[in-house]
Amino acid sequence: MTPYRQLYRRSIENPEAFWGEQASLIKWFKSPENILSRDEKGLYRWYSDGVMNTCYLAVDKHVEEGRGDQVALIYDSPVTKVVEKFTYNDLQKNVSTLAGGLQKLGVQKGDRVVIYMPLVPEALFSMLACARIGAVHSVVFGGFAPHELAVRIDDAQPKVIISASCGIEIDRVIAYKPMLDDAISKSIFKPQHTVILQRPMMTADMWPGRDVDYNELVQNSPSADCVPLNANDPLYILYTSGTTGKPKGILRDNGGHAVALRFSMDHIYNVKAGDVFWAASDVGWVVGHSYMVYGPLLQGCTTLLYEGKPVRTPDAGAFWRVVEQHKVNILFTAPTAFRAIKKEDPEGELLHKYDISSLHRLYLAGERCDVPTWYWATEMLKVPVVDHWWQTESGWPIVAQMPSIEEHLLLKPGSAGKPIPGYKIDVLNEEGELLIPNQEGFVAIKLPLPPGCLPDLYNDTDRFISSYLEKFPGYYLTGDGGYKDEEDYVYIMGRVDDVINVAGHRLSTGEMEEMVAAHPFVAECAVVGIADELKGHLPLAYVVVRDGVVPNELLIEKELVKLIRDNIGAVACFKNCVLVKRLPKTRSGKILRRLLRNIADGEHYIVPSTIDDPLILTEVHDALKARRIGQAFIGVVDDE
Ligand code: COA
Ligand code: AMP
Numbered sequence: 248m249t250p251y252r253q254l255y256r257r258s259i260e261n262p263e264a265f266w267g268e269q270a271s272l273i274k275w276f277k278s279p280e281n282i283l284s285r286d287e288k289g290l291y292r293w294y295s296d297g298v299m300n301t302c303y304l305a306v307d308k309h310v311e312e313g314r315g316d317q318v319a320l321i322y323d324s325p326v327t328k329v330v331e332k333f334t335y336n337d338l339q340k341n342v343s344t345l346a347g348g349l350q351k352l353g354v355q356k357g358d359r360v361v362i363y364m365p366l367v368p369e370a371l372f373s374m375l376a377c378a379r380i381g382a383v384h385s386v387v388f389g390g391f392a393p394h395e396l397a398v399r400i401d402d403a404q405p406k407v408i409i410s411a412s413c414g415i416e417i418d419r420v421i422a423y424k425p426m427l428d429d430a431i432s433k434s435i436f437k438p439q440h441t442v443i444l445q446r447p448m449m450t451a452d453m454w455p456g457r458d459v460d461y462n463e464l465v466q467n468s469p470s471a472d473c474v475p476l477n478a479n480d481p482l483y484i485l486y487t488s489g490t491t492g493k494p495k496g497i498l499r500d501n502g503g504h505a506v507a508l509r510f511s512m513d514h515i516y517n518v519k520a521g522d523v524f525w526a527a528s529d530v531g532w533v534v535g536h537s538y539m540v541y542g543p544l545l546q547g548c549t550t551l552l553y554e555g556k557p558v559r560t561p562d563a564g565a566f567w568r569v570v571e572q573h574k575v576n577i578l579f580t581a582p583t584a585f586r587a588i589k590k591e592d593p594e595g596e597l598l599h600k601y602d603i604s605s606l607h608r609l610y611l612a613g614e615r616c617d618v619p620t621w622y623w624a625t626e627m628l629k630v631p632v633v634d635h636w637w638q639t640e641s642g643w644p645i646v647a648q649m650p651s652i653e654e655h656l657l658l659k660p661g662s663a664g665k666p667i668p669g670y671k672i673d674v675l676n677e678e679g680e681l682l683i684p685n686q687e688g689f690v691a692i693k694l695p696l697p698p699g700c701l702p703d704l705y706n707d708t709d710r711f712i713s714s715y716l717e718k719f720p721g722y723y724l725t726g727d728g729g730y731k732d733e734e735d736y737v738y739i740m741g742r743v744d745d746v747i748n749v750a751g752h753r754l755s756t757g758e759m760e761e762m763v764a765a766h767p768f769v770a771e772c773a774v775v776g777i778a779d780e781l782k783g784h785l786p787l788a789y790v791v792v793r794d795g796v797v798p799n800e801l802l803i804e805k806e807l808v809k810l811i812r813d814n815i816g817a818v819a820c821f822k823n824c825v826l827v828k829r830l831p832k833t834r835s836g837k838i839l840r841r842l843l844r845n846i847a848d849g850e851h852y853i854v855p856s857t858i859d860d861p862l863i864l865t866e867v868h869d870a871l872k873a874r875r876i877g878q879a880f881i882g883v884v885d886d887e
Contacts (some may be wrong), residue, residue: 249653250652250653251649251652251653251665254649254652254668255665255666255667255668257668258668258669258697259668259669259671262283262669262695262697263282263283265668265669266282266283266293266506266669266697266698267279267282269506269509269510269698270282270294270297270502270506270698272506272509272510272513273299273304273505273506273509273545274299274303274304274308275297275298275299275502276298276299276300276475277296277297277298277299277475278297279293279294279295279296279297279478279502280296281294281295281296282294283695286479286702288703288708290702290703290708290711291694291695291696291702292479292500292702293478293479293500293502293503293506293698293702294478294479294502294503294506294698295477295478295479296477296478297477297478297502298475298476298477298478299475299476299478299501299502299505300378300379300381300473300474300475300476300501301378301476301482301501301504301505301541301545302342302346302375302376302378302379302473303379303473304505304545305375305378305540305541305544305545306319306335306338306339306342306375306379306544307339307473309335309520309544309547310335310336310339314335314520314521314547315334315335315336315339316334316335316336317334317335317520317521317547317549318332318333318334318549319333319334319335319337319338319544319549319550320332320333320338320368320371320549320550320551320552321333321523321549321550321551321552321573322367322368322552322554323551323552323553323554323555323569323572323573324366324367324415324553324554324555325553325554325555325560325561325565326415326416326417326554326555326560327415327448327554330572331368333368335547338372338375338544340470341368341372341465342372342375342376342379343376343379343470343471343472344465344466344468344469344470344471345369345372345373345376345461345464345465345468346376346377346379346380346470346471347468347469347470347471348376348442348459348464348465348467348468349376349377349380349382349407349442349471350380350468350471351464351468352406352407352439352440352442352459352464353406353407353439353440354377354380354382354406354407355380355381355382356380356381356382356474356476356480357381357382357383357480357481358382358383358405358406358407359382359383359384359385359403359404359405359406359484360373360377360382360383360384360385360405360406360407360408360409361384361385361386361387361396361399361400361403361405361407361408361409361438362374362377362384362385362386362387362408362409362410362530363386363387363389363396363408363409363410363423363426363427363430364386364389364409364410364411364414364423364444364530365389365411365413365414365415365421365423365554366389366414366529366530366552366553366554367411367444367446367552367554368552369409369411369444369461370386370530371530371539371540371550371552373409374386374483374530374536374540375540375544376471377483378482378483378501379471379472379473379474380471380474381474381476381480382406383403383481383482383483383484384482384483384484385399385403385405385483385484385485385486385496386483386485386530386531386535386536387399387486387531388529388531388532388752388818389414389421389423389529389531390529390531390752390816390817390818391531391815391816391818392426392812392813392814392815392816393426393427393429393430393433394430394433394813394814394815395494395814395815395816396426396427396430396434397430397431397433397434398434398486398492398493398494399486399494400430400431400434400436400438401434401435401436402486402493402494402496402705402706403484403496403705404436405438406438406439406440407438407439407440407441407442408427408431408438408440408441408442409441409442409444409461410423410424410427410441410442410443410444411423411424411443411444411445411446411461412424412443412444412445412446412449412450412451413446413448413449413451415448415554417556417559417560420448420449422449422451423451424443424451424452425451427441428454438457439457440457440458440459441454441457441458441459442458442459442460442461442464443458443459443460443461444461444462445460445461445462476501477501477502478500478501478502478503479500479501479502479702480500480501481498481499481500481501481705482499482500482501482504483499483536484496484497484498484499484705485497485499485533485536485639487533487638487639487640487753488746488753488754488755488758489714489746489755489757490744490745490746490755490757491755491757491758491761492755492757492758492761492762494755495704495707495710495714496704496705496706496707497533497639497640497642497701497704497705498701498702498703498704498705499536499642499699499701500702502698503697503698503699503700503702504541504642504698504699505541505545506698506699507642507643507669507697507698507699507700508537508541508542508545508642508643508699509545509546510643510668511537511542511643511644511667512542512543512545512546512548513546513651514649514650514651514652514667514668515635515643515644515647515648515649515650515651515667516538516542516577516579516608516610517607517608517649517650517651518543518546518548518576518577519546519547519548520546520547520548521547521548521549522546522548522549522576522577523548523549523551523573523574523575523576523577523605524538524542524543524546524548524549524550524551524575524576524577524579525550525551525553525569525570525573525575525577525578525579526538526539526543526550526551526579526580527553527557527566527578527579527580527584528579528580528581528613528751532613532639532751532752532753533637533638533639533642534579534581534612534613536642537642537643538579539551539552542643549573551569551573551575553569556587557580557584557585557587557588558587558588558590558591562591562592562597563587563588563591563592563597564592564597564598564600564601566578566580566584566588567597567598567600567601567603568601570601570603570605570606571601571602571603571605574605575605575606576605576606576607577606577607577608577610578606578608578609578610579609579610579611579612580609580610580611580751581611581612581613581614581750581751582611582613582614582615582616582617582620582621582634582751582783583613583614583750583751583781583782583783584751585611585620585623585624586617586620586780586781587781589620589623590781595627598627598628603628606628606630607630608630608631608632608633608650609624609628609630609631609632609633610633610634610635610647611624611632611633611634611635612634612635612636612637612644612663613748613751613753614748614751614783614784615739615740615741615748615783616634616661616663618660618661621634621660621661622660631648631650631656631658632658633647633648633650633656633658633664634658634662634663634664635647635648635663635664636663636664636727636737636739638725638726638727639753640700640701640715640723640725641696641699641700641701642699642700642701643699643700644667645666645667645670645672645692645725646663646664646665646666646667646670646672646737646739647663647664647665647667648664648665649665649667659732659736661738662732662736662737662738663737663738663739664736664737665734665735665736665737666735666737668697669696669697669698670692670696670697671692671693672690672691672692672693672731672737673690673691673692673693673722674686674687674688674689674690674691674729674730674731675688675689675691675719675722676688676689677689679718679719679720679722682730684730684731684732684733685730685731685732685733686730687728687729687730687740688728688729688730689718689719689724689725689727689728689743690725690727690728690729690737690739691719691722691723691724691725692722692723692725693721693722693723694716694721694722694723696723700723726742726743726744726746727739727740727741727742727743728740728741728742728743744757745757745760745840747776747784747786748776748783748784749776749779749782749783749784749785749786749818749819749820750781750782750783750818750820751783752818754786754815754818754819756774756775756776756786757774758815759774759786759788759811759815759819759821760772760773760774760788762810762811762814762815763788763790763807763810763811763824766806766807766810767793768790768792768793768796768803768806769790769791769792769793770791770792770793770794771790771791771830772788772789772790772791772830773788773789773830773838773840773843774786774787774788774789775787775789775840775843775844775847776844777844777847777848777876777877778847778848778877778878782820785820785821785822785823786811786819786820786821787823787824787825787847787876787877788807788821788823788824788825789824789825789827789830789843789867789870790803790807790824790825790826790827791826791827791828791829791830792826798826800824800825800826800874803824803826804823804824807821807824808821808822808824823874823876825867825870825871825874825876826870827863827866827867827870828863828866829860829863829866830843830863831843831858831859831860831863831864831867832858832859833855833857833858833859834857834858834859835857839855839858842854842855842864843867846864846867846868846871846877847871847876847877847878848877848878849877849878850878
């Protein structure tokens with residue numbers, strides 16, 4: 248049996264012994280004796296009697312162990328032309344004084360703090376400062392519009408919100424503070440204070456009494472120590488798109504998270520203290536939480552925060568400049584970033600200008616990695632390109648590779664790899680029956696999930712159970728479809744629900760549909776994700792207008808584009824709607840969304856026998872063709 252098989256088997260056959268051993272590799276204030284248990288709601292909990300502090304492990308421990316002068320964080324910002332380095336000593340000072348400042352503002356253990364910031368070091372300091380004092384952070388992606396922020400404020404009810412005056416996109420400065428003010432005016436719950444980082448590119452007006460200047464707060468506050476926390480105390484809430492307008496508040500505990508991330512840094516990323524780890528993501532996403540902040544710092548690595556894009560800051564050589572300049576060992580990003588680079592520099596001419604010999608491996612996640620992009624990246628970089636699959640819910644990889652114990656990685660293009668220890672993955676049919684290799688179905692994970700995965704949803708156990716645990720008893724439903732081959736390699740083919748990935752950003756078409764449906768012009772609509780060469784998916788709305796509304800497609804499209812941009816944000820990349828007279832439905836009235844997607848993608852599809860009126864499909868084809876949207880003109884139809 249291979250070392251991978253041995254390790255994997257042990258984790259599945261005796262999870263308590265396996266994760267008990269892994270727990271002993273981190274430093275606890277009080278080691279856990281109760282490795283796996285169930286709480287009063289019957290949900291699994293890891294290390295329920297352990298006491299520790301994640302910020303201590305990520306910062307102070309390294310200082311105590313003599314690595315205070317090692318660089319902990321490199322901030323590389325091509326959009327502001329700044330490169331700044333922070334040692335672990337600097338990090339400790341910045342984090343502990345901000346933590347003291349938060350305490351001065353009344354923030355205590357268990358209080359929530361929302362962080363709505365661009366990619367600046369202070370975003371990372373803020374997360375760690377919360378962790379230090381046991382406050383629960385909830386980072387909201389800076390690209391979300393005020394409505395999305397307001398929804399999260401109402402759910403998390405933060406005592407304080409930390410934000411900045413502005414963010415910098417490729418070609419413009421984005422005023423964050425007015426968006427924050429707008430969100431607070433829209434939310435029912437009001438925070439006591441906001442802490443605002445004033446950036447020189449655009450300063451913000453402050454509300455006396457409520458708004459506090461970030462730098463003044465830090466300068467005038469004593470440093471705060473790490474508070475001992477129970478392993479099950481929440482570290483953060485991260486909202487992610489579900490199938491409705493209400494995002495799910497994914498809860499992350501402290502103990503299981505620290506153990507799982509350490510395990511992943513050792514085995515999946517195979518890095519050690521001092522290595523330079525660069526996750527080119529955003530702290531607003533789970534990749535940012537786990538692999539820009541906690542994972543690398545728990546391991547004593549140098550983490551890199553890059554405030555820029557793979558292209559146009561200034562060109563498609565940007566990533567290679569950063570790798571060379573900072574001697575990056577591990578790069579982690581979404582396939583869409585590589586598609587963007589490939590589009591602008593297909594022959595790798597810019598790449599060849601730089602020395603990227605420090606790079607050990609490239610990791611891709613966030614969306615399915617298409618095979619041509621995988622080959623291109625492999626050929627260009629000449630290092631293993633490791634696709635791996637995970638979700639906000641898991642917080643760390645479910646399917647990947649383990650270079651720590653496998654000298655030669657067997658990478659299969661199109662597959663995200665093999666199940667990682669702790670994850671027993673089964674592919675099931677609608678009835679919950681196990682499928683044989685190469686048959687596609689629902690990808691489910693046998694309970695208990697390993698440490699690090701969500702134990703519950705924030706304040707919504709009913710939804711946790713109904714969304715994830717009810718469909719297949721004894722399993723966690725991932726929401727992804729896919730299959731396993733004979734060698735247990737897992738192929739993730741896409742979501743089976745109303746969630747799409749736009750440039751690696753997880754968004755809900757269900758939410759967009761609710762918004763479009765509420766527009767006064769709209770009688771009925773369906774929003775689906777259609778294939779896009781660069782961004783993976785793009786949302787497309789099919790709209791039936793109300794009686795009496797002039798069906799001016801471009802005008803209605805303009806209105807709806809503005810609606811989604813103003814409410815969800817530009818990241819939704821909602822650009823198109825087509826008007827149709829009717830939507831294809833089953834005789835019982837269910838909209839055939841998959842068919843709408845297949846038609847737009849020019850895919851072979853079968854007309855279901857339950858369809859109410861098949862003629863509608865021709866109308867849909869014609870509407871798409873007229874606008875040259877998607878690939879409708881090459882679609883193939885069969886009768887069932
Ligand atoms: N704050 C405000 N606005 C933001 C934003 C932020 N943090 N991030 C993105 N936006 C805006 C952009 O300015 C853009 O607005 P526009 O439509 O007015 O131009 C819009 O949202 C879409 O942004 P983006 O998806 O980044 O598209 P792009 O065309 O600017 O860049 C890529 C395309 C592929 C280069 C870019 O999406 C990318 O780097 N993707 C990698 C994604 C990633 O790391 N995902 C995390 C999972 S690992
Ligand atoms: P998020 O919660 O934002 O990390 O998005 C999780 C979703 O992204 C998953 O449920 C998948 O649909 C998709 N995803 C992430 N990584 C991969 C991958 N390597 N291959 C295929 N899909 C992926």
